[in-house]
Amino acid sequence: MTSNQNLIDRRDRVVCRGVGRVSDVTASTASGAVITDVEGRPLIDFAGGIGVMNVGHCDPEVVAAIREQAGMLLHACFHVATYEAYVALCEKLVAILPHGPSTKAMLVNSGAEAVENSIKIARQATGRSAVICFTGGFHGRTLLATTLTSKINYKIGCGPFAPEVYRLPYPECSDFDGPAAACVAAGELARLRAAFGNTVAAENVAAIIIELVQGEGGFNVAPKPYVAGLREICDEQGIMLIIDEVQTGFGRTGRWGAFEHYSVVPDLSTWAKSMGGGLPISCVLGRGEIMDRVTPGTLGGTFGGNPVACAAALATIKRMESLRLNEVAAQCGATIRARFEALSTSVPEIVNVRGLGAMLAMEFAEEGDPGRPAGGLVRQIIRTCCEKGLLVISAGIDGNVIRVLAPLVIANDELERGLSILEDTIRDYTCGPAKAGVKGRK
Numbered sequence: 144m145t146s147n148q149n150l151i152d153r154r155d156r157v158v159c160r161g162v163g164r165v166s167d168v169t170a171s172t173a174s175g176a177v178i179t180d181v182e183g184r185p186l187i188d189f190a191g192g193i194g195v196m197n198v199g200h201c202d203p204e205v206v207a208a209i210r211e212q213a214g215m216l217l218h219a220c221f222h223v224a225t226y227e228a229y230v231a232l233c234e235k236l237v238a239i240l241p242h243g244p245s246t247k248a249m250l251v252n253s254g255a256e257a258v259e260n261s262i263k264i265a266r267q268a269t270g271r272s273a274v275i276c277f278t279g280g281f282h283g284r285t286l287l288a289t290t291l292t293s294k295i296n297y298k299i300g301c302g303p304f305a306p307e308v309y310r311l312p313y314p315e316c317s318d319f320d321g322p323a324a325a326c327v328a329a330g331e332l333a334r335l336r337a338a339f340g341n342t343v344a345a346e347n348v349a350a351i352i353i354e355l356v357q358g359e360g361g362f363n364v365a366p367k368p369y370v371a372g373l374r375e376i377c378d379e380q381g382i383m384l385i386i387d388e389v390q391t392g393f394g395r396t397g398r399w400g401a402f403e404h405y406s407v408v409p410d411l412s413t414w415a416k417s418m419g420g421g422l423p424i425s426c427v428l429g430r431g432e433i434m435d436r437v438t439p440g441t442l443g444g445t446f447g448g449n450p451v452a453c454a455a456a457l458a459t460i461k462r463m464e465s466l467r468l469n470e471v472a473a474q475c476g477a478t479i480r481a482r483f484e485a486l487s488t489s490v491p492e493i494v495n496v497r498g499l500g501a502m503l504a505m506e507f508a509e510e511g512d513p514g515r516p517a518g519g520l521v522r523q524i525i526r527t528c529c530e531k532g533l534l535v536i537s538a539g540i541d542g543n544v545i546r547v548l549a550p551l552v553i554a555n556d557e558l559e560r561g562l563s564i565l566e567d568t569i570r571d572y573t574c575g576p577a578k579a580g581v582k583g584r585k
């Protein structure tokens with residue numbers, strides 16, 4: 144049997160260091176919400192492969208569908224030969240996520256590819272080139288997606304970046320739909336209107352792309368009135384509203400899409416991660432008349448909508464329906480939120496608890512001063528949690544946010560045990576014996 148250290152050493156010898164590593168954890172097998180490392184040690188998984196495993200690791204029905212499809216058709220290329228799994232998946236997607244009276248879909252392999260294709264669709268549909276995105280946004284690692292991404296650590300040395308991308312501040316607000324939300328929305332919508340005079344002309348803007356809950360950006364939730372205003376402005380100006388649901392989608396917020404919490408329907412949306420139950424697949428959904436303005440041959444790719452990945456996605460969605468995963472997510476989220484909020488009353492370093500449904504996070508700052516993000520503290524907490532058998536990851540421009548993306552099928556006792564490990568570790572580093580060891584942690 145190989146050891147964890149041996150596998151990490153082998154990795155370091157042959158894998159490019161540009162492929163980041165956020166933990167020393169290894170993975171050999173996984174089931175439900177538990178990953179077992181190469182030494183046979185189980186870890187409760189609060190990361191879900193970064194939001195991919197909403198339906199749980201190796202769900203038996205998903206695995207059976209993969210096996211069955213793999214024995215029938217592994218690949219044909221959808222541009223060359225039409226196969227049932229691709230069409231059936233698009234039928235299912237447009238049925239559960241309608242974008243107006245007629246909706247169409249196209250399939251690719253990753254979140255970044257879905258984002259790239261959504262911009263290509265918006266540009267062709269409008270005949271315009273500019274795209275507006277947001278601070279804190281993350282849209283992937285291909286060149287255009289990297290350009291749309293905000294955090295500098297993800298793009299250092301990777302330029303020159305794609306032209307015609309303009310960034311505005313994300314409307315950060317802890318209030319979802321109350322007076323503070325209305326106030327932030329009014330200010331940020333005025334800023335957007337002003338940007339049409341001082342940054343980019345509205346008639347040149349093809350699309351505005353936004354995450355309604357920023358994933359890598361730290362689980363910031365867009366206020367409801369802001370998104371309603373964005374919809375109005377896009378309608379007025381003929382701009383495509385693209386909602387990036389790659390991390391929020393497929394049950395994470397307690398709905399198929401986060402946009403269902405807002406009384407707004409996007410023109411285009413992007414989906415990946417938990418859609419495939421662990422296999423790489425993604426899609427763009429859009430209003431039919433927009434999707435049909437696109438020239439044949441300008442979208443897609445050799446592997447886009449691979450039959451096995453389509454079968455996995457179909458089985459995943461069916462399983463999510465039978466497990467009523469959206470309702471489960473709401474309950475799971477309520478448990479996490481209650482424990483995070485209770486903890487925050489006794490740990491001054493926790494300056495914010497936020498999120499939507501089961502997409503929840505805690506933000507840390509030195510001595511409770513929001514101006515001093517505590518990324519070093521978060522790194523130590525996460526490392527210690529991994530040693531104690533809980534795999535959890537950070538988020539945020541300053542890495543000072545601990546986020547939970549646990550499989551939604553997590554058993555109650557596993558969830559409570561994972562939360563206890565996290566709480567005990569946080570207490571230890573903020574008011575317990577480990578506190579002294581975090582001096583100079585920045």
Ligand SMILES: Cc1ncc(COP(=O)(O)O)c(C=O)c1O
Binds near residue numbers: 255354
């Ligand atoms: C909101 C969002 N969009 C796009 C992406 C890129 O997805 P992928 O890593 O599959 O390319 C991510 C990945 O974390 C994401 O969170």
